[in-house]
Structure formats: C-alpha cells, structure tokens
Amino acid sequence: MRSIIVGTAGHIDHGKTALVRALTGVDADRLPEEKRRGITIDLGFAELDLDDVRLGFIDVPGHERFVKNMLAGAHGIDVVALVIAADEGVMPQTREHFDICRLLGVHRGLVVITKTDMVDEELLALVRAEAEELVKDSFLEGAPALCVSARTGKGLEELKAALRQVALEVPARTFEMVARLPIDRAFTMRGFGAVVTGTLVAGEIAEGSEMELLPAGLHVRVRGLQVHGKKTERGLAGQRVAVNLSGVEVSQIERGMVLAPLARLQPTQVLDTQVDVLESAPRPLRSRSRVRVHLGASEVLARVRVLEDTGEIEPGRSGFVQLRLESQVVALPHERFIIRSYSPQRTIAGGRIIDAHATKHRGRDVREARARLELLSTGDRMDEFVLFVEMAAERGLRRSEIAARTGWTDEVLQDVTRRSLSQGRLFEADGVFISRTSFERLSREAVAEVEAHHKREPLARGLLRETLREQKFARAAPEIFRASLAHLEKMGALVSEKEIVRAVSHNLSLSAEDTALRDRLEKVYKDAALEAPTFDEAIERAGALKRSREHVRKVFQLLIEAGLVVRVHQELFFHREPLDALIGKLREYAAEHEPERLIDVPTFKEIAGISRKYAIPLLEYFDRERITRRAGDKRIILKSP
Ligand SMILES: Nc1nc2c(ncn2[C@@H]2O[C@H](COP(=O)(O)OP(=O)(O)OP(=O)(O)O)[C@@H](O)[C@H]2O)c(=O)[nH]1
Ligand SMILES: [Mg+2]
Numbered sequence: 001m002r003s004i005i006v007g008t009a010g011h012i013d014h015g016k017t018a019l020v021r022a023l024t025g026v027d028a029d030r031l032p033e034e035k036r037r038g039i040t041i042d043l044g045f046a047e048l049d050l051d052d053v054r055l056g057f058i059d060v061p062g063h064e065r066f067v068k069n070m071l072a073g074a075h076g077i078d079v080v081a082l083v084i085a086a087d088e089g090v091m092p093q094t095r096e097h098f099d100i101c102r103l104l105g106v107h108r109g110l111v112v113i114t115k116t117d118m119v120d121e122e123l124l125a126l127v128r129a130e131a132e133e134l135v136k137d138s139f140l141e142g143a144p145a146l147c148v149s150a151r152t153g154k155g156l157e158e159l160k161a162a163l164r165q166v167a168l169e170v171p172a173r174t175f176e177m178v179a180r181l182p183i184d185r186a187f188t189m190r191g192f193g194a195v196v197t198g199t200l201v202a203g204e205i206a207e208g209s210e211m212e213l214l215p216a217g218l219h220v221r222v223r224g225l226q227v228h229g230k231k232t233e234r235g236l237a238g239q240r241v242a243v244n245l246s247g248v249e250v251s252q253i254e255r256g257m258v259l260a261p262l263a264r265l266q267p268t269q270v271l272d273t274q275v276d277v278l279e280s281a282p283r284p285l286r287s288r289s290r291v292r293v294h295l296g297a298s299e300v301l302a303r304v305r306v307l308e309d310t311g312e313i314e315p316g317r318s319g320f321v322q323l324r325l326e327s328q329v330v331a332l333p334h335e336r337f338i339i340r341s342y343s344p345q346r347t348i349a350g351g352r353i354i355d356a357h358a359t360k361h362r363g364r365d366v367r368e369a370r371a372r373l374e375l376l377s378t379g380d381r382m383d384e385f386v387l388f389v390e391m392a393a394e395r396g397l398r399r400s401e402i403a404a405r406t407g408w409t410d411e412v413l414q415d416v417t418r419r420s421l422s423q424g425r426l427f428e429a430d431g432v433f434i435s436r437t438s439f440e441r442l443s444r445e446a447v448a449e450v451e452a453h454h455k456r457e458p459l460a461r462g463l464l465r466e467t468l469r470e471q472k473f474a475r476a477a478p479e480i481f482r483a484s485l486a487h488l489e490k491m492g493a494l495v496s497e498k499e500i501v502r503a504v505s506h507n508l509s510l511s512a513e514d515t516a517l518r519d520r521l522e523k524v525y526k527d528a529a530l531e532a533p534t535f536d537e538a539i540e541r542a543g544a545l546k547r548s549r550e551h552v553r554k555v556f557q558l559l560i561e562a563g564l565v566v567r568v569h570q571e572l573f574f575h576r577e578p579l580d581a582l583i584g585k586l587r588e589y590a591a592e593h594e595p596e597r598l599i600d601v602p603t604f605k606e607i608a609g610i611s612r613k614y615a616i617p618l619l620e621y622f623d624r625e626r627i628t629r630r631a632g633d634k635r636i637i638l639k640s641p
Helices: 016-024 032-037 064-074 092-103 121-135 156-169 365-378 381-391 399-406 410-422 436-456 465-472 478-490 512-528 535-541 549-561 576-592 601-608 612-624
Strands: 002-009 044-050 053-059 079-085 108-114 145-147 181-189 193-199 204-206 210-214 218-227 234-236 240-246 258-261 268-277 290-295 298-306 318-329 336-341 347-355 426-429 432-435 494-497 500-503 565-569 572-575 598-600 628-631 634-637
Touching (some): 002 016, 002 064, 016 044, 053 156, 064 092, 064 298, 079 092, 079 121, 092 347, 145 156, 432 436, 436 465, 512 549, 512 565, 512 572, 576 598, 612 634
Parallel strands (some): 002 079, 108 145
Antiparallel strands (some): 181 193, 268 318, 268 347, 290 336, 598 634
C-alpha cells in the first residue's frame, strides 16, 4: 500500500481542521488550548485509507503567529490541500502557505474551497476565480479544485476520489539516501519512555537499530516503531512514523533534531544554497541580514552572505547565498528550506541546499565559489562527488566524509565512486579520494623537493620521509602521502629506503678522493676497535687535516648511514665489527651465568678491555638497543630476540 503525506494549508479559520475531521473522523486539534481557543496551534495528525492508498494528514495552523509550526510539518508533504473558505476567499496566510509550498518544491496538490454551505453560487464562482488566479503559473495550475462543506458533507466523496487520484500520481520516494527523520514531536509514553514522531523523509528505520539524534549526537536504540498508529518492524521513506527510543530522555530531545543512522551524517553550520526571493518580499535579500532558516523541522537563525556581485537579490529573483547558521543542523544537498525575516516574521524566500558543508568564501574566492556552485547545482551525482573531492584539494576526502556530505547509501556511494574512478578524474588512496590534478601536483612537488635536497646536500643519502611529509603533505591525509610515494616509486622517480626518500637518479657519486677518505676513516675506526678515537683524532689518523672538518663530517656520515660506524653517545663512535664482537662475548658470559645473566660494571670493563670512560656510554647504548637491561647497579644480559 502506498503511503502519501497530505498537508493542509490555508488561512486561519478557513476550515482545515474541520475538513480533516470530516474526511478521517479524527480531531487533529489535540491540545487543550487549541480546543479552548478553537484554533490550531501546533501540527495535528490523522489517517485515511482509500483502497490502495494510505493518506497521512498533517494539519497545520493557519494563524500568522504559528507559521513556524506549520513549517515544521510542511517540509515532508507529498500533496498539499490548499484550503480556502468560500466566505472569505484568498487571505494573507493562504498566500504565504502557498508560497511556502512552492518554495519547498511541493509538486502535487489540489484546491479545496470549504464552507460552501455559507455562500451562494455567485460568491462561490468569485472565490473559484480568485483561487484560479492565485495558482496560475504554479504547480497547482490546472489541479483539481473542489467545493465542499465540512458541515453538510457536500463534495467530500468527490474530494476523496480526487485525493486518491493525486496521491497515485506522486512519484515514489527513492531509497538512495540513508534514513533521516526530522523530529516534529517528542513525548513520553508511560512504560515505554521517549517517543519521537516525524515524516521519514528518506531511507528506512528498523526496530532494534542503533541510531543517533543530531546535532546533539545522542546515541539511541529503536525499541519500537509505529506507522500510522500500528506497530511495525520497519518504517519506510514517505511514512509518518512514531519511534520509541531507548538511551535518551524526552527532555534531551527538541523539535528539529534528526534521527539518523549512527555515525553517518554530520551536523553543519555553513550552507551554500540557491535562493529564490519571493516577488512579494518587501526588500531585496542582502548580505549581513539576519534571518530565520526553516530546514526540515528545525528553525535556526542565520546570517546571509549573498554570493552575487551586487551583494543582494531583488524580490522575484534568485541567486547563490551562503547561510551562516547560529547553531548546528543536519542538512544535505538538494534539501529545500524557507527563509523568514527576523522581525517582523514573514516568509521572504526559499531555496535549495547545494553544499551543506561549505567553507566561508572570502573576497576574491567568491567568483570561483559561484562557478563551482553553478556546476554543483546543474550536475549529476558523479559531478557532485568529483566537485566535492576537488574542493577538498590536497586534503582529500574520506569515504566517511563523502557519506556525511551527500547522505547517499553505501550502494550509491559505491556506484558513484566506482564510475568516477574508472573515468580517471579521481585517485583513491586507501579510502581517501583526491582529484587527479591535486594528486599529480603533490607528487610533482615531492620529486622537486627531493631533488632540491640532493642539490643542497649531495653527500646525503636523501631526504627524511618525515621532513618531506611536513614540507609538502602537511595538509594531506597520511594515506595520500603513502600513496604518492608508492606511485612515485612505481613510476621510477623516487626510492624510499626506511626513513629516507631519494631520487632514483641520486647515487652518491663520490669522487675518488672522497671514496679514499671514506675508506680511510672506516679503517681508523676498525683498527681502533673499542678504543674509539675522538672525531678530531680520527681526522688526523685518516690524514685528512687539510680537508674542511665539515666536509670530512659529511663523508663520515655516509659510514653511519651505511651502518658501518655506530654512534653510541653524542660524539662517541665505534666500528660495527668490534661492537658485534663485544655483544657476542656478553652473550657467552650470560650463557655461563644462567639463569641470572647478571653482569656488573667492573666485569664488563674487563671483558671489553676498556676504561670506565667508555664502559658507561656503551652499557647505556646496549640498554637502549635492548642488549642489556639495567637492574640496580648491574645489568641483565637479555636473550637475543
Ligand atoms: N458552516 C461551516 N463552517 C465550517 C466549515 N468548516 C469549518 N467550519 C467552522 O469554521 C471554524 C474554523 O474551522 P477550523 O477547522 O478550526 O479552521 P482551521 O482552518 O483549522 O483554523 P486554524 O487551524 O486555526 O487555522 C469552526 O468553527 C468550524 O466549525 C464548513 O464547511 N461549513
Ligand atoms: Mg485548524
């Protein structure tokens, strides 16, 4: 059975609630104050089954002061029943509600002229003409207009038939977005706890699922579910649902919050949008003005930043606008919203979100931002995806960020990413997407940086990986850095060796003279064994006093990088071979002193045949290298791993 949401709309006292009651038998005015005052204050709900169609009615208040409540319900409707009382005709909120429906992108509906029992044919004809004039050039032009009386029941059967017909024409909701339930009501049910209601605008909600209430980020579980007052295991997009939640108190829930899958969507505060200003707006929409934004069931204050050169949008015109909200909301591209002036409160514009997680555009960026918004607003999903990734530039976008930014289901996400990747517009690094242009630029810059380093330091093996990351990939995700290095290695541009990155072409082309120097230095340390010379002594022994100390140091560094000489302490170096021999002796000693494997400093000095000056730094080095471990003033010789 199809579920269709029908919203009433129209001026106060025009018979909306009476009409819903005449159709469904339900009095949607449930608050005592509503009964006392005889007006609707907040949203009311009722259902009607018409053969194969289930209509869920949202009855809205007509009072000027309660338009904000009307808006909390109007966002989710499929069909509008624009109610006009025959004795009064079109009135201010008839127009305002109708404007709201147009701005929210409602596509179907009908006109219902009520209280026909109170007027004669002549007046009725006049009101009909007025209604026709009102809906001219809109989605309601040519829609059925029915004359009824809730009092006498006249015309109700025809209205039901027309409603069913219109409902059947409503296109089915798609299931390509994850679940979103903007909450319009929250209450406690004795014995059950918190219950929230709303129109499920996308996806489905299943009993038992873990979800969250945004923007607060409250983790909740779906204990139970009702659709149109009947218990069910799942609610589907387009249905009015009541959800019993555990893990939350009613006092924590506010109208306008959104129930969504756990850790899927992210709240936002800056929206890039396309806005249509009503022809009836009293003045242009200007930058810096403070407005009320009604999105889903929420109302938030916002500052306007018009992204057009004129800095304003005239009544009857449209343009790109950035909305900087004063509090967080859940928002997704393509969602519609309404803008009302701060004071006096009246509907002045409406729009469509283009980028729900926008950044602030400054001065010169505005033109560029506008060009992107133009592309985003006219493109398909793949364009949208690619543009979002391009906008993230070298930072790249994670799969989870794309999910939050689009609201797409996993299936859609997978399909869109697969197709974009196969077109070659993007590059994927371990779940992080980056545009090919950004990726290639980063990679080019990495090569240039490494080559510049080789030029500066011809005797160094290469650039430290971490230095390269800090210099060129500081803003990029770590995955992108890794992917870029891997890519460059595959291309044969760079080689990474442990902590060092070098150009493939960079081999240490030592001059014959330097090669000889390097070999002599190595021999000095090898011959000295554990009687390590100071560096200055080594220079002398290597016969290199004529070379600059700095140069000799660079050549010496090659021995360290090659692991032939080991730095044990600040300026204390040993050749690898005598060190290894000493480690061997220590382990032999340990084997003879099982199970304690203990050695004290004097014994160590004896085995090594060295003075105390070297013994302590050597032991500390062995501690660091996990050859030994300190135990009081002795050492335990550790087993070789
Ligand atoms: N004679 C007559 N009176 C009607 C008819 N429909 C509604 N009324 C009366 O008009 C008054 C207002 O009706 P409601 O249904 O409360 O009007 P509403 O549009 O819901 O008003 P708000 O919700 O406050 O905007 C009530 O006193 C109704 O009894 C009708 O078809 N004929
Ligand atoms: Mg009412």
